[in-house]
Amino acid sequence: MxxxxxxxxxxxxxxxxxxxxxxxxxxxxxxxxxxxxxxxxxxxxxxxxxxxxxxxxxxxxxxxxxxxxxxxxxxxxxxxxxxxxxxxxxxxxxxxxxxxxxxxxxxxxxxxxxAIMPMDGNIERVVARLEAFKGPLPKEAAQLRKKAQKYVMGVDTGHVAQAFMDLASSHCGANSTNCPTCPLQKLCPVQGPDALKIPQKQMKKPPIEVTWHLLLTHDGQRVIMERRGPGGIMAGMLGFPVVDGPPLGAYYAGSITHRLTHRMITAHVYLLKWDQQTDKTAPAIVKDCNRATLKQLPTLMRKVAERSGLFKV
Ligand code: SF4
Structure with missing residues (x-):
């Protein structure tokens, strides 16, 4: 149980x-x-x-x-x-x-x-060092996973995994090691300065640069929003509409950069007064500029909302 x-x-x-x-x-x-x-x-x-x-x-x-x-x-x-x-x-x-x-x-x-070892980055690092594993990760992660199996045969896997995670943070870090006091020192073939060279990492691609112009059409109390489409960045989340370029007559409120795993987004923020007399488009989503709305937003959109100065928190 x-x-x-x-x-x-x-x-x-x-x-x-x-x-x-x-x-x-x-x-x-x-x-x-x-x-x-x-x-x-x-x-x-x-x-x-x-x-x-x-x-x-x-x-x-x-x-x-x-x-x-x-x-x-x-x-x-x-x-x-x-x-x-x-x-x-x-x-x-x-x-x-x-x-x-x-x-x-x-x-x-x-x-x-x-009996299977859950291999996150920390456990991979400890196992790779204990095995003097030279293959680059993540390319050869499957090979390393096979080697890790011997550490969980006939024991409580959850406890072993927890012990490896603890060791990863207490002694066997990504950028620092404390081999002289490590409880696995006698078993470890790479202890010492060479440990930091393991595991080898494949080179990462630089993030793709993305530029967004975000338009906050508002009446001072409420702002027009949209739910993003089903594919792409922040799919299905609430956000401010992305427009093609700086909107005519809008006030530029500043820019924000936001890093995702594979993308670096630069968001330019524009404010436009919502004239409900002339606007006949009937926006689908209108939200109050308050804390409750902020809580529903993904991080970048929340930063944009805060930058706009419209939201009372
Ligand atoms: S002896 Fe050093 S490299 Fe080996 S497991 Fe311990 S801390 Fe990591």
């Missing part, structure tokens, strides 16, 4: 939510969002049945919003194809939407006791 006598599937659901949140968001941010998300979607059936926009809005502030849709698609897949019970092996879990090798292994080992 899982901690606190939580049924394994409920435990798996909580691990799933936390692992997906932690994929590209800091621990501090996840800590502030995890509880409210579970309050709103306490179990798999609730998440599977929720509206897509409701789930996206609850994801606001966590970034990388595609994950919200994938998390819900995963819940729906478990409900539809597995009778509401998670598959218990990592290989089957990896077939669910949004679950990569690490998350699948984490759920299978922590919740269902499978």
């Amino acid at each position: 899982a901690p606190g006598d939580v049924p394994p599937d409920d435990h798996a659901y909580r691990v799933l939510v936390s692992e997906i949140m932690l994929q590209q968001t800091t621990v501090a941010t996840v800590l502030s969002r995890y509880g409210p998300f579970l309050d709103r979607f306490p179990d798999l059936p609730t998440l599977a049945a929720a509206g897509a926009n409701e789930v996206r809005d609850a994801w606001a502030g966590l970034g990388y919003y595609r994950r919200a849709g994938l998390l819900q698609a995963c819940a729906q897949s478990v409900m539809e194809h597995h009778g509401g019970a998670f598959p218990q092996k990592a290989a089957q879990l990896a077939k669910l939407p949004g679950l990569g090798a690490y998350t699948s292994a984490a759920i299978a080992s922590i919740c269902f006791g499978e």
Whole structure:
């Protein structure tokens, strides 16, 4: 049984939510969002049945919003194809939407006791050093994963994974090591200065530069917004309309840069007074300029809202 006598599937659901949140968001941010998300979607059936926009809005502030849709698609897949019970092996879990090798292994080992090492960047680093592994990552991650199996055979995988994570932060860091006091020193073939050369990393591509002109049409109290389309950056999230260039007659309120994994966005912010006498377009989404609206926005849009000076917080 899982901690606190939580049924394994409920435990798996909580691990799933936390692992997906932690994929590209800091621990501090996840800590502030995890509880409210579970309050709103306490179990798999609730998440599977929720509206897509409701789930996206609850994801606001966590970034990388595609994950919200994938998390819900995963819940729906478990409900539809597995009778509401998670598959218990990592290989089957990896077939669910949004679950990569690490998350699948984490759920299978922590919740269902499978002997498989969940290989995140920290555990990869420790295993690579213990194995004097010379292959570049992530290209040869599958090879390293195979080598890691010997550390979890016949033991409690969750405890071993936790011990490796602790060692990664206490002794075996990405940029610093403390080999003389490391409890695995006698087993480690690369201890010393050479440890920092392992694992080798493949060169990353520089981010693609993207320029947005964002238009905030407002009457001082409310602002016109839109829900972004289903594909691309911040898909399905609330935001301010992106226009082709500096809008005629608009006030330029400044610019913001915002880094995503593969893109660097430069957002230019423009304010335009909303003349409701002459505007016959009937915008679909009009929001109050207040804290409640800010909470529904992805990080870049929230920065833009704050830069506009329209929002009272
Ligand atoms: S001896 Fe050094 S390189 Fe080896 S596992 Fe320990 S801290 Fe890491």
